[in-house]
Amino acid sequence: MSQIAKTRAQDFSYEWFDDKALRGYIRLGGTASQIVKRLLFWVNRDYKELNKEDWEHLRYEIAALAELGWTNPTFEDWSKAAESWLGEYFDPEKQACYLPYSENALEFLQIISSCIEQLANKSSADLGPISAVIRIYRQGKEKQPLPKFGEMIYERERITDKALYTTAKAIQHCGGLVEVCPECSLYFLLDRINQKYCSTTCSSRVTTRRSREKKKAEKLATQKKKRAKTKKSTGKKI
Incomplete structure (x- = not known):
């Protein structure tokens, strides 16, 4: 292969x-x-x-x-x-x-x-x-090679x-x-x-989707940190 x-x-x-x-x-x-x-x-x-x-x-x-x-x-x-x-x-x-x-x-x-x-x-x-x-060969008067x-x-x-x-x-x-x-x-x-x-179409589609998912995850992580920081500054338990 x-x-x-x-x-x-x-x-x-x-x-x-x-x-x-x-x-x-x-x-x-x-x-x-x-x-x-x-x-x-x-x-x-x-x-x-x-x-x-x-x-x-x-x-x-x-x-x-x-x-x-x-x-x-x-x-x-x-x-x-x-x-x-x-x-x-x-x-x-x-x-x-x-x-x-x-x-x-x-x-x-x-x-x-x-x-x-x-x-x-x-x-x-x-x-x-x-x-x-499947052809069957039979020996007759005229011999044929098998x-x-x-x-x-x-x-x-x-x-x-x-x-x-x-x-x-x-x-x-x-x-x-x-x-x-x-x-x-x-x-x-x-x-x-x-x-x-x-094809390059499918490859690009996967790359684009992974990039969006990565940005979305980073955005959620940033928002979570901001909320945690806000709660901490106000004296609330996280």
């Missing part, structure tokens, strides 16, 4: 993502940190308050994650897939079948939310269920399953940096090892 935080080349922020989620992905490159931060953006929102446009953006993002598969995404990977995303995936009349249904998007969001909650509680996280197809022990062939059929594989790779890389902001209770990804709050 500390090693990842120390070796990060640059800082990230939620403001880097524009309203068109996929275009933001393509523009930024799609590192593990950026993927996890974008997922936290959705987890921090109440899915009951998402509107139709929000669900559409989420469905496109799931399709983008599914397109990446097992690979460690680089800027070239995102750019190479950009043509198909912008040309086909964004045409609901021609290629609507490439997008998950809203109920599948909700299931995906619930799975990710559960995983992030486990990570924030410092426990091991479960990301699933992820479906897989798979090595422990080798499995994954047949990722649903788009949400494919997206979960990419998500698992990203979370495995930097999931240990997920924390909960003590001020606003939102999930965030550490940008530095000693970071405590999700």
Whole structure:
């Protein structure tokens, strides 16, 4: 965890993502940190308050994650897939079948939310269920080489399953940096090892509140001393 935080080349922020989620992905490159931060953006929102446009953006993002598969995404990977995303995936009349249904998007969001909650509680996280197809090899007339022990062939059929594989790779890389902001209770990804709050806004808010509380305490202490001094000068018992 500390090693990842120390070796990060640059800082990230939620403001880097524009309203068109996929275009933001393509523009930024799609590192593990950026993927996890974008997922936290959705987890921090109440899915009951998402509107139709929000669900559409989420469905496109799931399709983008599914397109990446097992690979460690680089800027070239995102750019190479950009043509198909912008040309086909964004045409609901021609290629609507490439997008998950809203109920599948909700299931995906619930799975990710559960995983992030486990990570924030410092426990091991479960990301699933992820479906897989087991192929049985039988020796016939034409002998086929048997798979090595422990080798499995994954047949990722649903788009949400494919997206979960990419998500698992990203979370495995930097999931240990997920924390909960003590001020606003939102999930965030550490940008530095000693970071405590999700943003400068929360940090400033805490600093301002503590300063006011300190001044208030000092004022009360001063008033108490003045009252004690007045009572003493009038001969009354304190």
